[in-house]
Amino acid sequence: MFFPLPEPADGFDTVLVANRGEIARRVIRTLRRLGMRSVAVYSDADADAPHVREADEAVRIGPGAAAQSYLDIGAVVAAAVTSGAQAVHPGYGFLSENVAFARACAEAGIVFIGPGERALEIMGDKIRAKEHVASHGVPTVPGFSAAGMTDAEISASAERAGFPLLVKPSAGGGGKGMQVVRSAAELPEALATARRVASAAFGDDTLLLERLIERPRHIEVQVLADAHGTVVHLGERECTLQRRHQKVIEEAPSPAIDARTRERLGAAACAAAASVDYRGAGTVEFLVAASRPDEFFFIEMNTRLQVEHPVTELVTGFDLVEQQLRIAAGEPLRFSQDDVRLVGHAIEARVYAEAPERGFLPATGEVLVWRGAPGVRTDSAVETGSAVTADYDPMIAKVIAHGSDRVEALARLDEALADTVVLGIDTNIGFLRALVAEDGVQTGDMDTGLIDRMPPYTSGEASAAALDVAAISADLMAATPPAAERRASPLWRAGTGWRSGEAPVARTVAVETADGDVLPVPAPPAGHALDGAIDALDADGWVWVHVDGATHRLRPLGRRAAMQRRLAARERSAAASDPALRAPMPGAVVAVHVADGATVATGDRIVTIEAMKMEHPVLAPHGGVVRVDVAAGEQVRRDQVLAHVSPVDAPAAASDSSHDSTADAHEAPAPTA
Template structure:
């Protein structure tokens, strides 16, 4: 009987594993980097051990530090989660050698399936359909160029040791091949330490469908339905659903049986995912096998009613699988999206910074897997995923409707997210018809102007002005001002807008230029504003952080800055003193500290963006009142970097 589980991972997956393990009576051990000292997974675990600095290579990829943490705490088993060391055969062996049970497959299966070349050969021998291509021992450029002539174009160049789109190239013609081989080798070497390549015939506009398999030590293996992961951006999954709207019962059985053959062929144990490409005629081809729990496993759990982490732990203890194939049934439909701190309007650039407020929506059929809370910081060191948002329904449309509502009602203040982009995908007619292939996002959203920041309407400006007047967190607004006409200046998307607010009791009239909007304040409390708009009661959530105001209403979210009392920038010595990042990028160096005296035009910070260095210079002389960034940090456009106050002259 296993008693204490160490989770060799972080974030939402560590939280997910800890919760099931504790429910089953296990003691749990978290490992964390110095950057994650106050993370949710650390607080949820019974014990926690720091394994190194923020850098992944020195912490979450430091196998010896993780094994030492297991020794210190007396853990008897290790769950690798996904990512990091989860598909590292050397780590699985090291756990075994240290007397620890590795909650995953044997190292031999990890090693075999970690090679696209060797795994493809093994699948051919097991009778699993594979994409025609070349996976020979001789992977020199000359041999691959010759093999490409036999395969035909278009074809895919793939890193044998990799995944996630790295080292992968679509080649349309022979003239493009040599350059793409060179680039793919370079990417593969950098990402995986192995530049071996294979070639595959390109399956144009396919579906990406994967089968969840499970095997135990007693020779049993089953499949738990399929997941459709066709909605992808740059070969990265964005939406996952189960079951697939494209898969028939006959195809599900054929793919499931093929996936079970794949698992048995490599002596598999535990949870695994066999990924297939399915063409328009419903022919399917083996793509790869992920020898771990998948990010998208919740959709399988929701339609089967099973806890896959509990299954993993049972198999690790040597128990037989909880169900036979005949006992596994599918119920309803589930869809998952990955909520990221990223900016769709600017190339999906990762965003960093404090999450001032994070409030998942509540409702029937909703599930959130997350590792963050209000007050946490999105670090530049790790993947910026905030949560997996999953909706279940009796039908696919019910699941879609619930998911759209969940995305619209989820509150994230402080960092830009892809929330609106995700809701657009789920509401799209092509997705709704179940016709999305791997090329869907590229064709439907490549030049979509709606992904760019939209100009705020007079209604949204009026709500912003109203919330600004109310204040929050002890910050006063203009609502107690004696004047009946209050001028306000808001900075919106880099532009300063002048508004006028006229108040009469609880009624407000907000004007900007020739536009005017009327509303009535019904109530407000703890960042929730209730207004009456043309006889209709509406709610708006808001949060003020310094001079920044974050708002959410009508299924939309936006932010503004209050610059009412800031001096106009432009004339010598009269800049605002609030220096912001001009674009998304990385801070290369910070040249000042709080309390330093600076001159106008002096370089204070160096920002790297678009492969160039950009100096951030003082817009006025004065004293540095605050430094809000550090070297190595990823910053977003308009993020406050340095504040300067005026030097008071002595009389």
């Protein structure tokens, strides 16, 4: 770390952190280092969350739903007033860029640790922001605002602009609602989806259409501006590795930007910030053509701290939260542009609770074991025993590695990911390691479509070491067998391989994998232990094993259960396509795309489910007549039947919406969720 020596900021000594998860914990760390008092807020879903325990005081602000807690301006401001906080740090997301929240803080006599209302208003609207910075000499992507236009007028303007186009909400950020449109035929559905997501996420369905720059790199510049007219930049970050417009891996500096281009980018970013009298930490985002890295276009300005800010901290040595606090307290920046030096290279990977092998569907559950990697910075939202729910974003941690150069930083990141242990819920750690190993990532030859071009991710077969751990667990579980097995002869339960009139044979244990395969595993000798393995047993009898840098979910089976699994697998392989469409995850039905009794074709959208700020369409697995079993607005469980698609020459299937099946859901990843 290169953080300067702590010197308590003046002006206030108690700060309410209006956020949750890893960013709340990260802000609390700096507050503690500066000797300042921290106040956390929490919803009912977060009552036992780490950030609640780590703060000096915590205030409940509502139920689990974000709209009734973390997005409730009145509740957050009231918590600040009652706790005696003189300032509020909004983190990122939630209310961090909400001008009404900043205004409410000011009216209550509370310092909002962020920019002024003018910057929030102008930069919070992509259309207005683009027009504004263009008038100050900042290059922008060609496009047009759809504000006040009918769909017919939008279609006509799109034809004049030319395809492909990118449709995106004017309000908000994070890639939410963005739709790629390559032809006029795709435009109506893209507009409907973008509006629906924008309205739900930001309360504003105004859209902006821009020329789609093929094979772009996403480059952003960190700026700091004080109330005394000084604006500096801290270099750029490469945020090109994205999936569905959501950043996955970020680094600083960018391998594509030379010193001259860095100077030009920094100047453009500072000009954009100065044009709105910016105050605090902010990020100006640009698109850079992969074939022309010296040519860049303004996308937007995020008027807050970014998720990826740690990579800038590690290469510059500045604590950005500390700088936010000092600026909000009225202090001038204590350094100039000439004092900024980039030392080494830093790379950050976002760890999500999701299943990459199932189309990156969000995962929920209890974290049975959490262990961060040694030797690197890990900003985590969870600990052992934490609950991951569907109420919030699925990001649970960030792993950040620093090295003397990019090669060393990449190697350290991969090693750290291998040493990060999360048992009890699915994560994307295996996918992150596969991504880091990609040739384009290793060489720095990247664009925002790199992840989309990768083959579908598979977690790979369980290693012999992981299977051994599951087999050992079978012996431990046999010490307390189910009631039905307790009635059997102790000789048969012993599992020694004894046979009447024969020599003992090698004993095996049946182990079920997460894919449903049942494997015979030689039973390890009594007392056998495996060095380096970390395992935990969940409530459903699955053994989660972390060994050799990978995590596997396995379940030892008794003979009867093993036979049932094998028979079920045979039936599945011989059966025709299942007419029942099941929910790929718990969530809310936000749209039903067909009428009951309609005839659909393979791949048609039937319903769309929203969970963890993402939309997931459920598609028809084959052609036929549809019967819809759910309605828009309904909350559904994972694997709940949503609809049936019966072939036209077959009778409609009987409803089994209450059946708790583990059959694969018929789903496909939303291209722009």
